[in-house]
Amino acid sequence: MILTHINYFADLINYFSNTLGWGFGGKILGYVIIALIYMTFFSVAGLLLVYLERRVAAFFQLRLGPNRVGPWGLLQTIADALKLLTKELFGTDRKDNLLYHSAYYIVIIASLMALSAIPFSKGLVAFDVNIGVFFISAISSVGVLSILLGGWGSNNKYSMIGGMRSGLQMISYELSSGLAILTIVLMAGTLSMTGIVEQQRDMIFLLKGHIPALIAFIIFVIAGTAESNRTPFDLPEGEAELGAGYHTEYSGMGFAWFFLAEFINMFIISAVGVTLFFGGWLAPFGITDGLGPEWAWGLFWFFLKVFLMIFLLMWFRWTFPRLRIDQLLTLEWKYLLPIGLLNIIIMAVFVYFGLIL
Amino acid sequence: MEKIIFYILAIVIISLAILSVTTKKLYRATLYLLFVLLAISGIYFLMEYNFMGAVQLSVYAGGVMVLFIYAVMLTDKIGKPLRDIPTKWKIVPVLVTMGTAALSIYAIYSFQGINAQNEATITSVGQVGEKLLSYKAGGYVLPFEVISILLLAVMIGAIVIAKAKKIINQEKN
Numbered sequence: 247m248i249l250t251h252i253n254y255f256a257d258l259i260n261y262f263s264n265t266l267g268w269g270f271g272g273k274i275l276g277y278v279i280i281a282l283i284y285m286t287f288f289s290v291a292g293l294l295l296v297y298l299e300r301r302v303a304a305f306f307q308l309r310l311g312p313n314r315v316g317p318w319g320l321l322q323t324i325a326d327a328l329k330l331l332t333k334e335l336f337g338t339d340r341k342d343n344l345l346y347h348s349a350y351y352i353v354i355i356a357s358l359m360a361l362s363a364i365p366f367s368k369g370l371v372a373f374d375v376n377i378g379v380f381f382i383s384a385i386s387s388v389g390v391l392s393i394l395l396g397g398w399g400s401n402n403k404y405s406m407i408g409g410m411r412s413g414l415q416m417i418s419y420e421l422s423s424g425l426a427i428l429t430i431v432l433m434a435g436t437l438s439m440t441g442i443v444e445q446q447r448d449m450i451f452l453l454k455g456h457i458p459a460l461i462a463f464i465i466f467v468i469a470g471t472a473e474s475n476r477t478p479f480d481l482p483e484g485e486a487e488l489g490a491g492y493h494t495e496y497s498g499m500g501f502a503w504f505f506l507a508e509f510i511n512m513f514i515i516s517a518v519g520v521t522l523f524f525g526g527w528l529a530p531f532g533i534t535d536g537l538g539p540e541w542a543w544g545l546f547w548f549f550l551k552v553f554l555m556i557f558l559l560m561w562f563r564w565t566f567p568r569l570r571i572d573q574l575l576t577l578e579w580k581y582l583l584p585i586g587l588l589n590i591i592i593m594a595v596f597v598y599f600g601l602i603l
Numbered sequence: 604m605e606k607i608i609f610y611i612l613a614i615v616i617i618s619l620a621i622l623s624v625t626t627k628k629l630y631r632a633t634l635y636l637l638f639v640l641l642a643i644s645g646i647y648f649l650m651e652y653n654f655m656g657a658v659q660l661s662v663y664a665g666g667v668m669v670l671f672i673y674a675v676m677l678t679d680k681i682g683k684p685l686r687d688i689p690t691k692w693k694i695v696p697v698l699v700t701m702g703t704a705a706l707s708i709y710a711i712y713s714f715q716g717i718n719a720q721n722e723a724t725i726t727s728v729g730q731v732g733e734k735l736l737s738y739k740a741g742g743y744v745l746p747f748e749v750i751s752i753l754l755l756a757v758m759i760g761a762i763v764i765a766k767a768k769k770i771i772n773q774e775k776n
Contacts (some may be wrong), residue, residue: 270604345634375653376727384657387665391637394672398630410676413669420665437728 252369254541255280280372284358291513292506293323299509299560306564333498338401341495345399350496350503352392357510359385364517365439367527367544378439379427382518383420386473389511390416393492396504400495408491411481411571416473418578423469425586429462429593430455430522433602443526450525454603458593463523465586470515471562472574475508478566479574516555517548524551608649615642627684633671640664654728 258279262272297312297320304311312319337346363378363385365371375381390413397409433455434442445451452459472479483491493504520526527544529535534543569577596602616639623635640663647656675681738744 273604342628342630344631348634376725377653377657380657380661380728381653384661384665387661388641390665391668391672394669395634398672398676410673413672417666417669 253371253374254369255372256374257369284361284372288354288358288361288510289506292509293327295509295513295556296326296505297323298556302557302560303564306561327502330498330502335498335500337495337497337500341401342399345395346495347500349392349396349399350500350507352395353389353507354503356385356389356392357507357514360514361510363439364514365443365521365526366548367541369541370545371440374440375438376441377437379431379437379442379518379522382439382514383424383427386511386514387416387420389507396496397492400492402495404488404490405492405494408483408488408494412475412492414571415475415479415481415574418575419469419472419479419582422465422578422582422586423473425583425590426462426466426469427518427522429458429586429590432590432593432597433459439521439526443521443528446525446528447532449603450523450528450530452523455593455596456603458589458596459523461585461589462593463519465582465589466519466522467558468577468582470519471559472578474511474515474559476512476559477563478568480568481571481574512556512559513552516552516559519555520548520551524555526551605649609646612642612645612649615639616646629675629678629681629685630672633668633675636671637664637668640668651725654726654731 259273259276262268262276263270264272266272268275300322301311301319303309312322315321315325359373360382362373363371363375363381365374365378373381393412393416394409397405397407397412400406430442430451431437433451434445436442436445442451446454452463455462475483483493488494493501496504527548529543529547534547537543619635619638619642623632623639626632626635640659644656644659644664647653647659734741735743735747
């Protein structure tokens with residue numbers, strides 16, 4: 247399927263290379279500008295999410311949270327980032343320098359590449375491929391490696407155990423989230439992210455696919471929480487047992503990259519969930535259609551939905567206790583995976599007999 | 604533009620592939636291999652064969668590499684550099700590699716059936732799936748089924764190996 251949607255990023259490159267007539271150099275300039283937009287988004291969204299996490303945590307514990315630096319404490323995370331920037335970088339004595347330093351680059355690159363395939367609004371997607379969902383799940387499986395490499399390269403037993411646990415956990419739960427995504431793909435009939443959003447114009451997939459879609463959504467949220475290493479699945483960095491897990495030996499910006507990437511991964515999982523189940527950037531019931539530029543309203547609805555989903559994930563953190571490693575594996579292999587497999591069969595039957603709305 | 608990217612990727616693949624077999628640190632070899640696999644998926648994306656590129660990423664870079672890392676961790680003395688290999692052990696692998704390379708190059712240049720296309724055709728996932736399940740000419744249903752049976756056998760084997768100790772212990776009691 248050749249996608250002929252509006253794409254503002256492609257227009258930008260086209261503008262520099264053809265309209266201005268800069269040819270090859272213009273193309274490069276366009277790509278660089280797009281990359282800068284994404285990297286700015288990466289850091290700003292990361293900082294905002296850290297702030298949000300602290301405010302939400304405070305809200306659930308009847309505290310105020312950060313409130314001194316800037317209005318409502320909004321500049322707190324920027325102050326934190328500046329502090330991390332000025333810190334000295336130091337590691338263990340006999341660490342493997344190559345593995346140790348390449349680990350956080352891999353995690354950032356994997357997160358940025360996954361971000362590039364997410365449609366933020368109408369025409370606002372940098373890498374609009376016909377296999378968007380599959381690309382995101384493929385690239386996020388590369389992120390696991392950075393944790394394994396960083397855990398080994400740090401030359402610390404806690405880091406290594408944290409890295410191994412993380413590898414186990416992420417590989418296991420990738421299966422379940424993959425099955426949940428496949429359930430929706432079965433209904434949509436396409437792997438393209440923009441295609442999936444466009445198909446939900448009349449009704450979002452969570453309602454359209456009623457029972458199997460709801461089960462898939464629950465599985466996706468559980469597996470997504472586990473994949474982003476968040477409580478109740480934060481065994482890879484269980485503070486009480488392992489110090490800080492795989493990033494124990496990272497300081498300053500090395501730590502900050504892992505920290506930011508973790509929050510961006512949460513954002514990616516929420517964005518994929520919103521795109522698959524809640525219609526992405528489409529307005530609910532089309533209430534803002536024709537009220538102005540569609541891409542601007544799209545951005546508004548997309549970020550509102552993602553915010554609600556992120557709030558849900560943060561809510562989990564202060565509601566459920568941490569699982570033990572055997573409970574974690576039991577949950578995945580004995581419950582989520584069989585239910586996911588059964589669910590996909592149910593969905594196939596529903597789609598075949600036209601039982602979806 | 605495509606040419607430049609291709610040459611960058613090709614240089615990355617060749618140099619890191621050589622590094623991954625010559626390095627003395629086993630864990631680094633897996634990292635180099637990871638970069639080789641990522642660059643190969645880059646070549647697929649360059650050809651706009653996005654499905655294959657994503658498969659390369661998820662199966663090789665994401666799946667097989669993690670298995671490699673776990674396998675490397677099970678080997679003896681991974682923290683220490685590997686010992687030197689005697690030169691006589693190197694002769695046969697070098698000869699085999701060179702022979703394979705020569706054979707591949709000969710096969711590519713003597714094959715006349717390739718019609719290079721200027722425009723990349725985007726293969727959809729639907730087309731891949733239909734070919735995989737078609738039993739007409741050019742279909743792949745037989746290899747597909749054979750691989751399914753192989754995977755099933757592997758899974759049963761893994762369960763048997765994992766359970767063997769438990770069963771032996773039970774029989775002893």
